Amino acid sequence: MTRYAMIMDTRRCIGCHSCTVACKVNNELPVDMIYNPVYTEGPNGVFPNLHMTFYPLICMHCENPPCVGCCPTGASQQSDDGIVWVDSRKCIGCKACIQACPYRARQSNRKTGTVQKCDFCKDRVREGLEPFCVETCHQRARFFGDLADPKDAALALLNCTHSVQLLPELNTNPQVYYIISAGDEG
């Protein structure tokens, strides 16, 4: 079994948006569509005692994806390796999945009417390449790997650092993990 996951190291991310642009350009997305924005948390505090963290957002490729069960046509689906994706040939543009996603990871394409989202660059990763957003990251703040493989470097990183998932209370079990510094909890 394969269990693809992404790890975002917020200790390293500087919010440069390289990933955002690399994804957009290489996946040939429409100008108004972004799969992976970078959210700036802060600066929090009062000048000059400040704190700022950057969170690269993306589809969480949840283990229990709410966007799949709600799809009336089976276009929104999850592969055996954990990748959640949309088969545009089956999508009727009802947007139920957009409503269901608690991470706002899905967008409707204005031209085609179908819903699009990050698919972890599935065609690349299945050939052993990295997703575009990982490949372009100067800061090495993003890691992609297979958590079912005990020798995987991403798994090792996850095991020796402190990481969180977003909205864990929803029991979606996101497969995007955020390594955070002490003090960034919550």
Add this chain to the structure above:
Amino acid sequence: MSHKEDLKREATGVKKSCCFFCHQNCGVLAYVKEGRVLAIEGDPNHPTSQGGLCARGNIALQHLNHPARINAPLKRVGERGAGKWERIPWDQAIDEIASKLTALKEEFGPETVATAGGTLRTDDWARRRFMNLFGSPNGFHNAHLCWIPTFMIETAIYGWCPFEIDLPNSRCLVLWGHNPGASGMPEMRGIIDLKQNGLKVIVVDPRFTETASKADLWLPLRPGSDAALALAWLNVIIWEGLYDQTFIENCCIGFDGLAQHVKQYTPEWAVPLTWLDPELIRKGARMYANNKPGNIQWGASVDQSGKAAGAGIHARALLRAVTGNLDAPGSDLLSGPSPDFVTDEEMEANEWLPEEQKAKQIGSDRYRLTTWPGYGRIAEITKEVWGKAPTAEWMCEAHPPSVFRAILTGKPYPINALITLATNPINSYGNSRFVIEALRKVLFSVTQEYWMTPSAMLADYVLPAAGALERPIITSTYGCSDTMIASQRAIPPMFERRTNYEFWRDLGCRMGQEDMWPWENLEEAYYYRIYPLGYDVSSYDDFVERYRFHFPEREYYKYGRIGFATPSRRVELVSSVLQELGYPGMPTYVGPAENEIDNPELAQQYPLVLTAGSGFMPFHHSEHFQIKELRYLKHEPYADINPLTAKELGISMGDWVWIETKRGRIKQRANLTQAVHPKVVVTQRGWWYPERTAAEPELGGCLESNTNVLTDVSDEACDPIGGSWANRGLLCRVYKVDGSESGRERAV
């Protein structure tokens, strides 16, 4: 398979090219077929970028194929600025420009021709070569605002600028007015790697930047007060006994004088100037001095602080000397010029410019260090010690505001021709209203450009320029490092685009310089430059494909063998070169061009402090506003304002506000953020609007949000040593744009 992978498979070749959207020149692999680039990606084997590409690097193909690119020579047929052009052949353009320059030279002398280049978008040595052979000393860049005053002051004190930092062996890094988190991606990666291993990082910056958010210590000083902070650090390090006595005894002269001189500059003295707590000042100085070896990385902001720049740079430079952080493992290294390959300076033909023409360089009477008087002296000393001189292009240039003033006033003599390359002076030089008048007035104006910028719109000829994928590039820190990285042309220039090299060579050959341009193209010239390295290669491309870079073995403590390249061969804590040029040998406090202490009346009218010019992603200088893949990230300009101040002024998040100095006012949206002191405002640089009408009077909205409307280039505001004009620490006021004013500001 993804579309990109299909394109990569369809390609018939992979070229080792690079990005040139900033100074880092990150490696780019270009997948090519039949003269087209099908796909690009970061080069994982590139020595610095290691496969990474930033937001800008990722849009190489959009830049290459953009529908707004200039692809053929254009000649103005209507009124200047009306946007009426006739397409002409290159030959005709070169003929007409050559005959016009010849006529102007005969009537006014060659010095009447001035040229300006953009940042590393241009083949600079070729421009200097043409200008030297033509006889004009009046080439320039934004050099006086960016590194060059630092390079020259540091070279005056210790014989070279120690820009090469030995970070892997360092224990403490000071980032002084430098935000690699938004400007230098490979550098930032290195810093974060080392920080996880215990490197201490100190950030000196008025704004809580991306980099400051990762630092151990942040010193948010009043913009432009760098000289006060650096002098106070010298005071702490010397009078708390934290200096390196062995280095000072063996390598420096003038220590006792410096110690007495800085006794007055206590942290308490610096408090009203820097707005910093004296204990924070001490903490920073102690952290740097006690964690040896350490580095102070160059940052442009001190270079941009106008009249206070020279003193700030000088004091900052002395910190390395008194702590012995020079050319030792882990410290700032004096690489010197390359003894191995042919440097930019050696390609410039500086020996061909007659002494009487050097003496006519505009600004060289007043700003003597960064023009022929200072450069000539420094080149003489460095040739004695290193065997070679720094690049004259950049280090020795006409003073840009003085050139624009000469266009407008005819003093000290008329400048009648201006040739610009890949630069948009209205947005990138100080006091834009003054620049725009000069561009409208100059008799003859030519530009080689990628885009119809507001400045290009005012030219008589607009020639198409080849981009990063269409030209070979050698990266060697402006020709001043002993290392070099070589990148190749991915494809021949598309359409009728040409490199600047071809432009200068053709123009030179048409004007009787044939014998001096033996290299038909850049590859031939670059093969000549790398040939002495002794690699077994048959061409420049062969070198790129098989070796790509040349990093000689690092030699520490070179001064033990050859001395420092100063008149005394020591580090001169009292600089004899600066004294020879008529400047103080030690840094004496100078306040920013406008400040609340020296100008209290002005501060009543303009109660806030403006800092302008720092870089921000995803743009660079005044570039990329037409690239929609980047513009959608930040589609409007924002100025940082503290929420406390905003509340007092009735300003809410996102409101359009006027930011006004004595020179004029601009509109940006308010970004309410704790990142700045309640009295500080930070504007974004470069903004113009390519989506608007390019012709007069709108000129792409080039004055509406352009921070350079606010900056000061008067002689009194400029640093007498290095020529910097005032971008940082100016006095301003901010108020909300009311409904009736929401119309666009016209360039008129």
